[in-house]
Amino acid sequence: MKWKARHLLVLALAVVDGLASGTPVLAQSDPLPSWNEGAAKQAIVKFVEVTTTQGSPSFVPPAERVATFDQDGTLWVEHPMYSQVVYCFDRVPAVVKAKPELANVEPFKTVLSGNREAIAKLSMDDLFKILAATLTGMSVEDFKAEAKKWLDTAKDPRWKRPYTELTYAPMQEVLKYLRANGYRTYIVTGGGQDFVRMYADEVYGIPPEQVVGTASGTKYGYTKNGKPFLTKEPKLLLNDNNAGKVEGIYLMIGRRPYAAFGNSTGDRQMLEYTKAGAGERLAMLVLHDDAQREYAYGPAQGLPATKVGTFTQALYDQATREGWVVISMKSDWKRIFTFEP
Amino acid sequence: MKWKARHLLVLALAVVDGLASGTPVLAQSDPLPSWNEGAAKQAIVKFVEVTTTQGSPSFVPPAERVATFDQDGTLWVEHPMYSQVVYCFDRVPAVVKAKPELANVEPFKTVLSGNREAIAKLSMDDLFKILAATLTGMSVEDFKAEAKKWLDTAKDPRWKRPYTELTYAPMQEVLKYLRANGYRTYIVTGGGQDFVRMYADEVYGIPPEQVVGTASGTKYGYTKNGKPFLTKEPKLLLNDNNAGKVEGIYLMIGRRPYAAFGNSTGDRQMLEYTKAGAGERLAMLVLHDDAQREYAYGPAQGLPATKVGTFTQALYDQATREGWVVISMKSDWKRIFTFEP
Numbered sequence: 016m017k018w019k020a021r022h023l024l025v026l027a028l029a030v031v032d033g034l035a036s037g038t039p040v041l042a043q044s045d046p047l048p049s050w051n052e053g054a055a056k057q058a059i060v061k062f063v064e065v066t067t068t069q070g071s072p073s074f075v076p077p078a079e080r081v082a083t084f085d086q087d088g089t090l091w092v093e094h095p096m097y098s099q100v101v102y103c104f105d106r107v108p109a110v111v112k113a114k115p116e117l118a119n120v121e122p123f124k125t126v127l128s129g130n131r132e133a134i135a136k137l138s139m140d141d142l143f144k145i146l147a148a149t150l151t152g153m154s155v156e157d158f159k160a161e162a163k164k165w166l167d168t169a170k171d172p173r174w175k176r177p178y179t180e181l182t183y184a185p186m187q188e189v190l191k192y193l194r195a196n197g198y199r200t201y202i203v204t205g206g207g208q209d210f211v212r213m214y215a216d217e218v219y220g221i222p223p224e225q226v227v228g229t230a231s232g233t234k235y236g237y238t239k240n241g242k243p244f245l246t247k248e249p250k251l252l253l254n255d256n257n258a259g260k261v262e263g264i265y266l267m268i269g270r271r272p273y274a275a276f277g278n279s280t281g282d283r284q285m286l287e288y289t290k291a292g293a294g295e296r297l298a299m300l301v302l303h304d305d306a307q308r309e310y311a312y313g314p315a316q317g318l319p320a321t322k323v324g325t326f327t328q329a330l331y332d333q334a335t336r337e338g339w340v341v342i343s344m345k346s347d348w349k350r351i352f353t354f355e356p
Numbered sequence: 357m358k359w360k361a362r363h364l365l366v367l368a369l370a371v372v373d374g375l376a377s378g379t380p381v382l383a384q385s386d387p388l389p390s391w392n393e394g395a396a397k398q399a400i401v402k403f404v405e406v407t408t409t410q411g412s413p414s415f416v417p418p419a420e421r422v423a424t425f426d427q428d429g430t431l432w433v434e435h436p437m438y439s440q441v442v443y444c445f446d447r448v449p450a451v452v453k454a455k456p457e458l459a460n461v462e463p464f465k466t467v468l469s470g471n472r473e474a475i476a477k478l479s480m481d482d483l484f485k486i487l488a489a490t491l492t493g494m495s496v497e498d499f500k501a502e503a504k505k506w507l508d509t510a511k512d513p514r515w516k517r518p519y520t521e522l523t524y525a526p527m528q529e530v531l532k533y534l535r536a537n538g539y540r541t542y543i544v545t546g547g548g549q550d551f552v553r554m555y556a557d558e559v560y561g562i563p564p565e566q567v568v569g570t571a572s573g574t575k576y577g578y579t580k581n582g583k584p585f586l587t588k589e590p591k592l593l594l595n596d597n598n599a600g601k602v603e604g605i606y607l608m609i610g611r612r613p614y615a616a617f618g619n620s621t622g623d624r625q626m627l628e629y630t631k632a633g634a635g636e637r638l639a640m641l642v643l644h645d646d647a648q649r650e651y652a653y654g655p656a657q658g659l660p661a662t663k664v665g666t667f668t669q670a671l672y673d674q675a676t677r678e679g680w681v682v683i684s685m686k687s688d689w690k691r692i693f694t695f696e697p
Binding site for chain 1: 419496549550553557563564565567571573574575576583584586593594599602603606607608609610611625628629632
């Protein structure tokens with residue numbers, strides 16, 4: 016047997032073996048090159064090693080390897096406003112064009128006025144009216160077409176790039192590293208499940224069935240030609256925030272995650288639930304403490320307070336107490352975005 | 357290179373290739389040995405071949421290969437009554453023991469009386485009260501412990517075997533055949549999602565995250581020691597029957613199935629929705645026309661009418677009209693159960 020053939024055979028068998036056992040196929044020198052050396056990076060690498068090494072007391076069978084990720088502020092930029100809310104506001108003129116009677120009805124009137132001060136004062140009730148009017152009452156196909164158009168063209172004003180390019184390179188590496196080690200990665204987001212499913216596969220390599228989000232009901236019906244279709248209804252099925260994240264995980268996955276990543280008080284229960292499981296579990300929170308390269312907000316650790324992605328001092332203290340790992344964007348991340356050099 | 361080594365190499369590379377492309381690795385002489393030759397078996401084999409052969413105009417990329425299966429009456433026996441309903445009735449004495457005030461309240465009083473005639477006359481409202489009392493108002497862990505106890509011990513009176521052994525061998529073969537060809541198999545059942553998830557992995561090889569069923573909400577809370585847990589609430593989130601099956605598929609999978617299997621009017625919309633997709637789609641219905649080996653009910657084709665798993669003549673006619681394939685249990689299945697010789 017020639018060396019090359021033997022080498023190929025060994026490699027092929029290793030690949031077969033690796034695929035079957037869920038262990039990594041080829042040793043990588045550094046699976047997390049965008050991370051600085053430190054406790055956060057170490058925690059991730061150690062977690063993967065002890066849960067995927069055969070014979071380790073913390074070994075997790077491949078079928079049970081589930082990792083959940085909040086999206087806004089954890090996998091991509093959420094400031095100054097969640098991308099999906101920007102989408103909904105951008106959609107208001109089209110909604111009013113289709114239903115002209117809304118032009119003089121609040122909160123649509125205020126949104127159309129363009130008066131930023133007045134818009135910033137809209138209540139949560141107003142916001143829900145805007146979300147309902149722009150995200151429901153249409154067929155699933157129409158929604159997808161509209162969302163796609165926006166995702167293809169809208170740009171974040173600071174980076175002048177499509178929103179889908181504003182994902183964090185270090186977190187993309189964590190997603191890939193976990194998957195290479197047999198973990199199934201899920202998004203568990205307060206954002207709309209349908210909206211995030213539009214791009215999650217392309218942007219994160221996460222297929223639609225692994226996106227759990229805030230979900231409205233749909234209604235089955237038929238076109239004039241008898242073709243069945245679904246309409247998005249203004250009926251909230253799952254509010255995938257706070258305790259709703261755990262309830263969503265139970266509903267859609269039916270397994271407790273071994274690792275969970277978040278960045279705000281909305282992720283607290285998901286991290287608690289994850290850590291309450293037996294064996295080795297990983298809970299991490301991204302702290303936005305880098306105004307220069309991205310944004311800085313808390314109010315934990317004296318950072319400026321915010322309503323978008325609030326990270327309270329109480330959450331920070333709970334993390335310290337319960338062994339969750341806080342990721343400092345400023346010191347743990349070598350680079351923020353994949354488009355950076 | 358010796359022959360054996362070369363053979364191993366070719367085999368290993370074929371496996372790698374097969375795993376990567378989602379095509380079958382080793383040719384099987386007959387993937388469906390419990391099926392008689394006929395239109396039903398042919399339809400399954402043809403569907404798999406044209407959707408998984410590279411270069412076929414109907415080729416379906418592995419990521420999109422989704423097949424959905426109703427459970428009761430499609431994968432296992434549903435007569436004379438759905439197993440889960442038997443479970444709920446069996447649970448009534450324990451529920452009344454915990455809450456003695458229910459002993460004199462209907463419908464619990466009637467269930468406790470054991471009067472079969474009176475029990476058979478209970479209304480749907482009564483049934484819902486029994487389901488709510490026996491399936492909700494407890495922690496998820498307590499529910500699992502109770503259900504497991506029952507599943508381990510309860511036996512079907514006709515076959516004198518655990519309910520989980522009453523699955524159809526021909527359908528088990530279809531599940532395996534589809535999976536061997538890169539399809540992900542889902543259960544989409546009117547039964548309780550939590551109940552079916554208890555045994556679906558062991559019985560069908562279908563993991564919890566691939567079980568879509570009728571689902572109640574849960575509520576997040578803490579034990580006295582601060583450990584988080586979920587309580588099953590008497591709040592219906594998803595009624596996974598009829599149009600609800602399509603809505604459940606959209607919510608939980610977010611993809612249109614390429615193949616769907618059912619056996620009653622409750623599966624009609626799932627089959628319509630599946631067939632309405634582009635390309636090659638497979639829709640099949642099991643007709644219970646074998647009183648000797650299992651049960652016979654319709655009322656389609658003059659079979660006795662039933663309230664449990666109703667298969668109307670209208671459904672039969674729709675199947676004929678729209679190219680769905682009706683499986684005759686009597687003539688298409690060589691054997692019914694895996695425990696048969």
